[in-house]
Amino acid sequence: MLTPLSLLTFLLVFLAAFTPSYQAPYALRISCGARKDVHTPPTNTFWYRDFGYSGGIPSANATRPSYITPPLSTLRYFPLSTGPENCYHIERVPHGHYSVRVFLGLIHDPTFDNEPLFDVSVEGTVVYSLSSGWSNHDDEQAFVEALVFLEDGTASICFHSTGHGDPAVLSIEVLQVGNNAYNYGSGWGRGTILRTHKRLSCGAKSPKFDVDYSGNHWGGDRFWNSITTFGQKSDRALATKNSIKLSSNVPNYYPEALYQTALVSTDNQPDLTYTMDVDPNRNYSIWLHFAEIDPSVTGEGQRVFDILINGDTEYQGIDIVKMSGDINSALVLNTTVAVSGRSLTISMHPVKGSHAIISAIEIFEIVRAESKTLIDEVRALQKLKNALGLPLRFGWNGDPCVPQQHPWSGVDCQFDSAKSKWVIDGLGLDNQGLRGFLPADISKLSHLQNMNLSENSIKGHIPSSLGTIASLEVLDLSYNFFNGSIPESLGGLTSVRILNLNSNSLTGRVPAALGGRLLHRASFNFTDNKGLCGIPGLPTCGPHLTAGAKIGIALGSCAVLLLIATCLTCWWKRRQNILRAQKIAARGAPYAKARTHFARDVQLTRHNSGQEHARTAAENGPILLS
Numbered sequence: 001m002l003t004p005l006s007l008l009t010f011l012l013v014f015l016a017a018f019t020p021s022y023q024a025p026y027a028l029r030i031s032c033g034a035r036k037d038v039h040t041p042p043t044n045t046f047w048y049r050d051f052g053y054s055g056g057i058p059s060a061n062a063t064r065p066s067y068i069t070p071p072l073s074t075l076r077y078f079p080l081s082t083g084p085e086n087c088y089h090i091e092r093v094p095h096g097h098y099s100v101r102v103f104l105g106l107i108h109d110p111t112f113d114n115e116p117l118f119d120v121s122v123e124g125t126v127v128y129s130l131s132s133g134w135s136n137h138d139d140e141q142a143f144v145e146a147l148v149f150l151e152d153g154t155a156s157i158c159f160h161s162t163g164h165g166d167p168a169v170l171s172i173e174v175l176q177v178g179n180n181a182y183n184y185g186s187g188w189g190r191g192t193i194l195r196t197h198k199r200l201s202c203g204a205k206s207p208k209f210d211v212d213y214s215g216n217h218w219g220g221d222r223f224w225n226s227i228t229t230f231g232q233k234s235d236r237a238l239a240t241k242n243s244i245k246l247s248s249n250v251p252n253y254y255p256e257a258l259y260q261t262a263l264v265s266t267d268n269q270p271d272l273t274y275t276m277d278v279d280p281n282r283n284y285s286i287w288l289h290f291a292e293i294d295p296s297v298t299g300e301g302q303r304v305f306d307i308l309i310n311g312d313t314e315y316q317g318i319d320i321v322k323m324s325g326d327i328n329s330a331l332v333l334n335t336t337v338a339v340s341g342r343s344l345t346i347s348m349h350p351v352k353g354s355h356a357i358i359s360a361i362e363i364f365e366i367v368r369a370e371s372k373t374l375i376d377e378v379r380a381l382q383k384l385k386n387a388l389g390l391p392l393r394f395g396w397n398g399d400p401c402v403p404q405q406h407p408w409s410g411v412d413c414q415f416d417s418a419k420s421k422w423v424i425d426g427l428g429l430d431n432q433g434l435r436g437f438l439p440a441d442i443s444k445l446s447h448l449q450n451m452n453l454s455e456n457s458i459k460g461h462i463p464s465s466l467g468t469i470a471s472l473e474v475l476d477l478s479y480n481f482f483n484g485s486i487p488e489s490l491g492g493l494t495s496v497r498i499l500n501l502n503s504n505s506l507t508g509r510v511p512a513a514l515g516g517r518l519l520h521r522a523s524f525n526f527t528d529n530k531g532l533c534g535i536p537g538l539p540t541c542g543p544h545l546t547a548g549a550k551i552g553i554a555l556g557s558c559a560v561l562l563l564i565a566t567c568l569t570c571w572w573k574r575r576q577n578i579l580r581a582q583k584i585a586a587r588g589a590p591y592a593k594a595r596t597h598f599a600r601d602v603q604l605t606r607h608n609s610g611q612e613h614a615r616t617a618a619e620n621g622p623i624l625l626s
Contacts, residue, residue, distance in 0.1 A: 507531025
């Protein structure tokens with residue numbers, strides 16, 4: 001038998017298992033173009049100063065196109081000179097389900113010629129294409145909103161110019177919602193994005209956000225446009241101050257006030273019908289909200305109606321009191337329809353009782369989420385962009401391959417079905433005035449088949465890592481300033497059919513593996529490189545030395561140089577000694593000269609004395625001794 005304490009513990013565990021975490025949802029709001037953080041009335045909403053952008057120009061002269069636009073005075077706009085693609089890259093976003101909303105702005109009053117018309121993408125998928133006249137609609141046309149899963153720790157929101165006017169954005173919001181929010185059933189999930197087409201609060205006198213309705217933050221602060229009639233005197237507005245049960249429940253957290261107003265059909269027109277314009281050949285998720293707030297209805301069976309969409313019956317016998325469990329209790333119905341035409345008509349047809357009723361309508365376009373490009377290849381292109389100093393006009397921002405309507409200039413993509421990712425199979429940047437060097441990370445483009453960088457001013461060595469791109473068939477680096485030798489690794493490009501390295505400053509022997517394939521229907525061009533040799537049409541190379549011989553020659557050269565240096569050192573020291581001795585001798589010269597003269601005089605004296613004695617003896621004859 002359960003004790004009260006164990007029963008309480010069981011209930012807490014049960015509730016924890018079936019309710020989401022009540023920690024505050026992640027919320028990030030950016031005031032585009034702002035230099036400082038901003039708070040806006042009446043809710044004191046906090047907006048971060050501008051960050052995370054890839055281009056564009058901040059402006060302090062924002063024009064707000066709608067009264068529902070946040071009261072912000074700055075924006076960021078993107079003239080074509082900054083590139084056709086510009087993005088906000090927001091880092092450190094927790095994994096989860098998000099409502100991403102972008103409020104549009106204007107840098108001046110639009111005309112037919114300068115009204116900005118552009119595409120908006122979220123995570124590489126186009127969620128909205130602005131059409132002519134959007135800036136004249138004073139309603140939810142002022143923003144773009146989508147529900148999307150963010151699972152790689154970042155959020156990417158991009159603006160793709162069509163060349164008509166300058167795209168401009170006033171603010172960006174990334175608001176976390178429940179992971180199961182707006183689950184429409186089969187097909188829903190991480191492969192789809194829900195683009196908000198319309199939200200209507202029926203019978204409400206003025207539009208409101210969830211925050212104005214005191215809604216739960218997990219709802220994402222939705223905007224509800226007001227509609228007081230469907231037209232042609234077919235309905236009347238109802239309102240109540242009674243509390244509404246079952247409103248702010250998981251996973252969508254609708255605000256209670258949404259169900260406190262409604263439209264009810266009249267005797268003149270029993271059917272309650274609403275028609276809106278939509279894009280053709282799309283799938284739409286439709287959410288219909290009801291609460292029995294009419295005082296004339298007090299129980300089950302008093303109001304029953306069918307729901308038709310574009311003439312087809314989607315629901316039969318809707319009894320709000322019966323299905324919700326009581327009067328003043330919320331009921332939400334959802335269905336998905338394919339629309340081939342340009343209009344969507346929702347009609348409530350009474351079956352029992354004379355009137356139909358509805359509290360709110362939500363319409364979402366179901367957009368298939370684009371698969372992204374392999375992240376390693378994206379990073380390789382970003383490094384190439386920096387190494388070559390690619391001009392802004394290329395607009396290499398966002399994802400190279402998606403949206404498919406806006407691929408990067410000079411980049412060819414191919415879908416890899418095995419990886420469910422896009423890969424880069426072509427790179428055409430010839431004759432673009434590029435400078436800089438070719439980074440080693442170019443090898444990360446492992447699916448590359450064709451690369452043409454000819455007729456630029458690229459310098460430096462050809463990276464040996466190019467030889468690891470096994471799929472490469474065409475490589476054209478001609479008419480640049482590449483120097484050094486041709487990497488031996490290029491000989492491993494067994495798929496290459498065309499290799500143009502002519503008109504550079506390359507030196508050394510052409511790799512034997514390349515030269516050996518010249519007769520195998522491959523087209524190679526190495527001409528106009530003064531230092532290349534080794535194949536027909538180029539100068540003959542000197543004797544080919546093995547690595548050991550090269551090392552031996554290098555060591556022998558070092559030994560000879562050492563010997564020469566030693567000899568020069570010894571000669572220099574001997575020379576210094578001789579010079580030193582001569583200096584000493586020069587200082588003692590007078591004394592040495594005197595001694596030389598004295599010795600000569602002595603010798604002359606002795607010589608003269610001897611001659612005189614001999615002459616005397618000859619004259620007197622021999623002398624006899626006794």
